[in-house]
Amino acid sequence: MKQVFTALVAIVLVSVACDDPIPHVLFDESDTIPKVVATNKSTDNYDGTIPGMDAKVIDYTLPNPYQHKAQLFRDSSIATSWDEAGFPNAKDFIIFYKKFQWDVMDRNKEKIASNIDFPLRDYKDKKSFFKNFDSIFAPDFVEEILDQDPMEIYRDKKGAMIGEDGQLWFKMKGGKYKIIEINP
Incomplete structure (x- = not known):
């Protein structure tokens, strides 16, 4: 020993x-x-x-087979290709999403807010977002975010969606991935 x-x-x-x-x-x-x-x-x-x-x-350095074609998920739903959803590089978004998971797990309001494309419908600025942070990122939703397999994020022409009811939507804006919609 x-x-x-x-x-x-x-x-x-x-x-x-x-x-x-x-x-x-x-x-x-x-x-x-x-x-x-x-x-x-x-x-x-x-x-x-x-x-x-x-x-x-998971080796995210490998080419993503669904970059240019639709993907059939385990639950039989079909997501459009990453290209059609407005994500020119799926690998970069997946890495962004993994960092986002860390920020959610750490409850890092500042970093999460820096990824939001303000103003949103319900949250016009960081101040209103911070005020409602705990209700937006309730324990059940945090668990859903952390359990989400980034390779199976639902996407359509609007962007990439997290949550069964579309609580968070992501899209590329100005060359950066941003949260474009929050629906608590």
Whole structure:
């Protein structure tokens, strides 16, 4: 036991001394073989994985087969292609959405508000959004956002929708992904 502890301490010290991030070990749902995922020091290099939250690591660097064609979801609904929905690069939106999930999980009002295209129908500015934040992001809806598989986000010509009743809509505006509608 002492040798294992000594080895772990040595690995941590070497990692810190080399200024390399310490890898996270994640397990696939389908097996018990650990997969090592290097952590990133900056969200600028964010790869789409959420260590400790995602049960499996999804490689978002692969081409998205639904960039140019419609997609049939598990519930038999059909979403338009990412192109038709106004998302020229599905991978970039998926990475944006994973960051959004982190912001929701952290209840980071400022970061979420920075992704909103104000004014909205019910929220004209940040002040009104902050005032209603807890009612908008109620526990049930937060759980729905965190459970949403970014590869199966519903989309149509209006944009990308989260929530069974269309509580949040996303669209690219001015070269950035924005929340264009909130329907609590």
